[in-house]
Amino acid sequence: MTDWAKFIQAKTALAANGAASSGPPAAGRVPPGQKQVNDFPVLDLGIRPDIDARDWTLRVFGLAESELCLDWPEFQALPQAGMTSDFHCVTRWSRLDMDWQGVPARELVALAGPLPEARFVTLHGYDDYTANLPLSALLDDDVLLAHSVFGQPLSAEHGGPVRLVVPKRYGWKSAKWLKAIEFHQTDRPGFWEVRGYHNDADPWAEQRFGHLGKGEP
Numbered sequence: 001m002t003d004w005a006k007f008i009q010a011k012t013a014l015a016a017n018g019a020a021s022s023g024p025p026a027a028g029r030v031p032p033g034q035k036q037v038n039d040f041p042v043l044d045l046g047i048r049p050d051i052d053a054r055d056w057t058l059r060v061f062g063l064a065e066s067e068l069c070l071d072w073p074e075f076q077a078l079p080q081a082g083m084t085s086d087f088h089c090v091t092r093w094s095r096l097d098m099d100w101q102g103v104p105a106r107e108l109v110a111l112a113g114p115l116p117e118a119r120f121v122t123l124h125g126y127d128d129y130t131a132n133l134p135l136s137a138l139l140d141d142d143v144l145l146a147h148s149v150f151g152q153p154l155s156a157e158h159g160g161p162v163r164l165v166v167p168k169r170y171g172w173k174s175a176k177w178l179k180a181i182e183f184h185q186t187d188r189p190g191f192w193e194v195r196g197y198h199n200d201a202d203p204w205a206e207q208r209f210g211h212l213g214k215g216e217p
Ligand SMILES: Nc1nc2c(c(=O)[nH]1)N[C@H]1C(S)=C(S)[C@@H](COP(=O)(O)O)O[C@H]1N2
Pocket: 040, 041, 042, 043, 044, 045, 046, 088, 089, 090, 125, 126, 127, 129, 157, 158, 159, 170, 171, 172, 173, 174, 175, 176, 177
């Protein structure tokens, strides 16, 4: 078995075995069961696509008035913002005060104009990873399509040229190497969601594991 196949198997087993919560909520900014770190660990499937910005495109498709396919210059021409937020990985590390730069997700959504029946999105990565969110979560004002962190272009290992950052959900919703955003009517569980991870992934509610764990029906 390849290393990443073992990794996926181990993480899937974790979801099946351990829905236990970690006791009372931590005070302050570190959610329950999390430990603060000061480095920036790399967490992914081990397939790290190396995409030159010149070859990168971002597609927006599905239930939208205008499907889009933006190249790098078109993406850079969109309204830019800086955003400071905390990052929480379900493997229990939290990094506070990440300083991201990029395009607010709501700007891109507005450009595409989702149809009224579009209620969910799938985020597609260049490594064929997927994650799902309600459209409303993508419209949150702290959600960023980030191309830089701490003033430096995102490295390939952290998801460059562009990744999503969704601070209010565990890190697995923050798709790296973002390739496409798809609007649809009904929810479609993503890569980890079908492997036992919680559909909603709120770190403050410790929504780590879903239906395969003990916490959910
Ligand atoms: N495309 C893609 N995005 C991904 C992943 C992945 O495997 N592929 N892993 C997720 C997980 S589990 C986490 S915690 C964060 C980690 O981001 P980092 O490696 O920049 O710390 O990326 C998320 N986004």
